[in-house]
Amino acid sequence: MTQGPIRREAVSDQLFAVLRDRILGGELPPGSPLTAERDLAAEFGVNRHAVREAVKRLQQARLVEVSHGGRTLVLNWRRSAGLDLALGIAASDGGPSVEDLTRDAMEMRACVGADAARLCAIRCSEAAAAQIVEAADRYARTGPDLTELAEADIAWWRLIVEGSGNLAYLLSFNSLLDGTLPVAEVPDDLRTAELLDVEAHQRLASHIAAREAGAVEQLARALLSLSVPSAPRKAVR
Incomplete structure (x- = not known):
């Protein structure tokens, strides 16, 4: 489901939050490929640099990983993420209350x-x-x-x-x-x-x-x- 363009301030932060919520809420299930960089840029009306920054944060949070084939795959966050994700879970529309x-x-x-x-x-x-x-x-x-x-x-x-x-x-x-x-x-x-x-x-x-x-x-x-x-x-x- 397309969310449309997002606000221009802190674009990569906002995009990270949207993708994080999709992962935590199950819209992007474990093992599935993350939406392609160009498609995310087009969906949200942002440049590809902002997308790369958001994906980098997803990697740091251990929500995704880059496979040997170069694809970015969604991880099972219940097995890969650490306590640093706790604030994100609380702010998310999906996941635990x-x-x-x-x-x-x-x-x-x-x-x-x-x-x-x-x-x-x-x-x-x-x-x-x-x-x-x-x-x-x-x-x-x-x-x-x-x-x-x-x-x-x-x-x-x-x-x-x-x-x-x-x-x-x-x-x-x-x-x-x-x-x-x-x-x-x-x-x-x-x-x-x-x-x-x-x-x-x-x-x-x-x-x-x-x-x-x-x-x-x-x-x-x-x-x-x-x-x-x-x-x-x-x-x-």
Whole structure:
């Protein structure tokens, strides 16, 4: 289906978004050839340089690849794309909804946070453990304003993730904070339950200081899971 000429500003960005949506929505299924460069230029009323820039971005996002025969083929994005596509999925007309992505991101947060806390109990220095305990004590004196609690919670978790010594976990933590992963508003009752569980924060810090990795992982997962929406969803195909 022809979409017609697109706006002239940021032409390659707009074309990338249209082609991305066609791939995510299934209009261009995995294994199919991407529409030829000249045909895309004619369809959207743009020059071929803009088309090449858009296709380059599709390659960078691992949505397409250039085959040995020179054709550009659509990839199965569920197998080839990375977390950097998350914002694109949220902005797309096809693919998972923001609500599904929110649940997925919060589930990932619980898993990463639990294991990061476990590693922190094993790896962090005594000084770092003391900082985590002190931060938990400050957390107990914060609030009851939820905004202040949320800020204190982030600062506390940053100490834990840094203490894990796992760079991938730290970068994932940063992605959740800066919006690289799209997260809608978590229902207030869920987020409030986690933030107001001051006792769990303090116990978790104590377990880290005591190097009780198993107890740390179990408690961290339980605490973070309080903010995971419970609505069911279909498994990833």
